[in-house]
Amino acid sequence: MTDLTQLGVRACLAGLQAGDFSSLELTQALLQRIDALEPQIHAFLTLTPEKALAAAKNADKLRASQPDDLPPLTGLPLAVKDVLCLEGVRTTCGSKILENFIPPFTATAVQRLLDAGVVPLGKTNTDEFAMGSSTENSAYGPSRNPWNTGRVPGGSSGGSAAAVAARMTPAAFGTDTGGSVRQPCSFCGATGIKPTYGRTSRYGLVAYGSSLDTVGMIARNVADVATLFQHMAGFDPLDATSVQLPVPEYTLPESDSLKGLRVGVPEEYFIEGIQPEVEERVRAAIAQLEAQGATAIPIHLPHTEYALPVYYLIAPAEASANLARYDGIRFGPRLGEDNNLWSLFTETRGRLFGPEVKRRIMLGTYALSAGYYDAYYGKAQKVRTLIKRDFDLAFEQVDVIAAPVAPTTAFKFGQHTDDPLAMYLEDVFTLPANLAGVPGLAFPVGPDSDGMPVGMQLMGPHFREDLLFQVGHAYQLATPWHENWPE
Amino acid sequence: MKLTIEEVEHIAALARLELTEEEQQRYAEQLSDVLDYAARLDELATDQIPPTASVLDLQLRLREDRSRPGLPTKDVLKNAANTRDDQFQVPPILGGQE
Numbered sequence: 001m002t003d004l005t006q007l008g009v010r011a012c013l014a015g016l017q018a019g020d021f022s023s024l025e026l027t028q029a030l031l032q033r034i035d036a037l038e039p040q041i042h043a044f045l046t047l048t049p050e051k052a053l054a055a056a057k058n059a060d061k062l063r064a065s066q067p068d069d070l071p072p073l074t075g076l077p078l079a080v081k082d083v084l085c086l087e088g089v090r091t092t093c094g095s096k097i098l099e100n101f102i103p104p105f106t107a108t109a110v111q112r113l114l115d116a117g118v119v120p121l122g123k124t125n126t127d128e129f130a131m132g133s134s135t136e137n138s139a140y141g142p143s144r145n146p147w148n149t150g151r152v153p154g155g156s157s158g159g160s161a162a163a164v165a166a167r168m169t170p171a172a173f174g175t176d177t178g179g180s181v182r183q184p185c186s187f188c189g190a191t192g193i194k195p196t197y198g199r200t201s202r203y204g205l206v207a208y209g210s211s212l213d214t215v216g217m218i219a220r221n222v223a224d225v226a227t228l229f230q231h232m233a234g235f236d237p238l239d240a241t242s243v244q245l246p247v248p249e250y251t252l253p254e255s256d257s258l259k260g261l262r263v264g265v266p267e268e269y270f271i272e273g274i275q276p277e278v279e280e281r282v283r284a285a286i287a288q289l290e291a292q293g294a295t296a297i298p299i300h301l302p303h304t305e306y307a308l309p310v311y312y313l314i315a316p317a318e319a320s321a322n323l324a325r326y327d328g329i330r331f332g333p334r335l336g337e338d339n340n341l342w343s344l345f346t347e348t349r350g351r352l353f354g355p356e357v358k359r360r361i362m363l364g365t366y367a368l369s370a371g372y373y374d375a376y377y378g379k380a381q382k383v384r385t386l387i388k389r390d391f392d393l394a395f396e397q398v399d400v401i402a403a404p405v406a407p408t409t410a411f412k413f414g415q416h417t418d419d420p421l422a423m424y425l426e427d428v429f430t431l432p433a434n435l436a437g438v439p440g441l442a443f444p445v446g447p448d449s450d451g452m453p454v455g456m457q458l459m460g461p462h463f464r465e466d467l468l469f470q471v472g473h474a475y476q477l478a479t480p481w482h483e484n485w486p487e
Numbered sequence: 488m489k490l491t492i493e494e495v496e497h498i499a500a501l502a503r504l505e506l507t508e509e510e511q512q513r514y515a516e517q518l519s520d521v522l523d524y525a526a527r528l529d530e531l532a533t534d535q536i537p538p539t540a541s542v543l544d545l546q547l548r549l550r551e552d553r554s555r556p557g558l559p560t561k562d563v564l565k566n567a568a569n570t571r572d573d574q575f576q577v578p579p580i581l582g583g584q585e
Contacts, residue, residue, distance in 0.1 A: 366518065436542060
């Protein structure tokens with residue numbers, strides 16, 4: 001019998017459809033693998049085996065009783081990043097301040113896939129409130145990279161990427177505010193989409209940086225990601241910045257030809273300090289796109305170097321406002337002296353938020369405070385306009401932009417924990433897409449000399465996820481890297 | 488630019504965070520590093536540049552002005568540490584510090 005845990009999304013759906021195995025068998029196989037590997041990987045914060053087995057049984061019953069009127073993803077197991085609410089299941093955001101939070105509702109993006117028939121396996125680990133690039137900021141301990149457990153899986157959706165790479169799940173929800181889907185995909189050799197801002201609903205996503213947050217998907221290959229994204233995307237009246245545009249059919253090419261495609265190669269993404277093998281692999285992948293018929297065109301995104309300071313003013317500013325709601329009153333444990341409101345606020349927040357979250361709240365509070373607003377937050381929002389204009393101009397010349405996801409492959413635990421600025425520099429190539437609101441698709445383009453995966457990202461104009469999927473899929477038709485997984 | 492401990496205390500109070508002395512020291516240094524790094528934005532002339540209000544060129548919409556059911560009270564209250572009579576319970580607002 002095939003090992004069911006090795007199957008991707010479409011292979012699972014085909015097998016379920018053909019009756020080769022049941023959702024219950026598939027779900028049990030994955031839960032067993034999770035049990036066996038969790039001590040090494042720690043990808044999950046909460047497992048929901050009872051819920052999963054019940055949903056799987058239900059899916060099998062449904063498939064038997066109404067085979068002609070079946071939701072498209074019936075019986076497909078999936079993991080959910082622990083910053084997305086799932087009704088009745090603990091949602092911690094990797095934080096002690098939400099240690100026992102049981103949301104009374106489900107995030108729209110998750111609900112849509114539940115409606116399409118998926119079986120939730122559990123909630124995956126994340127840097128606290130999605131603030132981090134390694135999962136080392138999770139209050140519940142870091143996840144480990146399945147390719148080498150001495151390395152980080154990336155972050156903040158590190159639990160999701162590690163779970164996919166370790167074949168604990170065929171796919172997992174991620175969220176991307178500054179690279180949190182793409183960078184862990186790069187570090188773990190997975191494929192993931194960071195959608196256009198507004199393309200997926202943020203309702204039920206615990207807010208971090210509201211003008212930057214997006215809900216994405218991580219899986220084994222582009223076609224699997226596109227299959228799930230088809231059902232996640234779209235307008236939601238519950239999210240004021242959700243966009244009322246129709247979602248196209250994400251049909252994928254059968255040929256690997258990229259004839260006529262113009263691929264922009266931004267010089268500013270191949271800077272000094274980038275790991276030489278990352279540059280080699282990404283340039284080789286661009287040459288591969290050319291071999292398939294695309295034309296590579298050198299372009300400039302001149303304000304790229306300013307994305308980092310802009311992001312680390314805007315995101316903390318938004319976070320400092322969003323995280324004001326954790327005051328010990330409506331959720332979480334309550335600390336402080338009896339009958340003293342000030343002490344309730346400051347002690348609850350001071351003791352239950354972790355160091356990085358406090359650092360960003362402090363930074364954001366400072367950037368918004370009287371006398372400094374214009375110099376920091378106001379200035380950053382102006383430079384953000386320049387960064388967005390760089391992309392607008394670039395997309396007049398090219399169809400997509402190809403670039404490395406991160407300057408290095410997965411780094412070792414502890415390498416950046418004492419130096420926040422060094423950790424922030426890991427995000428230097430992912431932040432611009434969030435600041436401009438454009439979509440990004442990350443996928444593996446081969447290993448470095450230590451065998452660690454290198455990731456490339458394709459960025460496209462607003463709402464052109466379809467184009468990114470087509471190009472990424474054509475690349476994966478011609479190359480084997482997305483089929484490589486750790487033992 | 489180096490943040491002073493007094494400035495760190497002030498920001499922490501605005502953010503309602505109790506910090507240990509060690510945290511104050513550490514954040515004074517680390518936030519100063521990040522703000523120094525952010526100062527490179529001053530290299531760019533932005534007088535004529537509008538701030539980004541939204542990354543999308545779309546109009547915000549209004550929702551229909553119609554009531555719809557909210558979440559059940561017991562579900563909303565169940566995550567709170569202290570509740571009474573179907574309400575969140577809080578310490579007295581007046582008479583405390585600040």
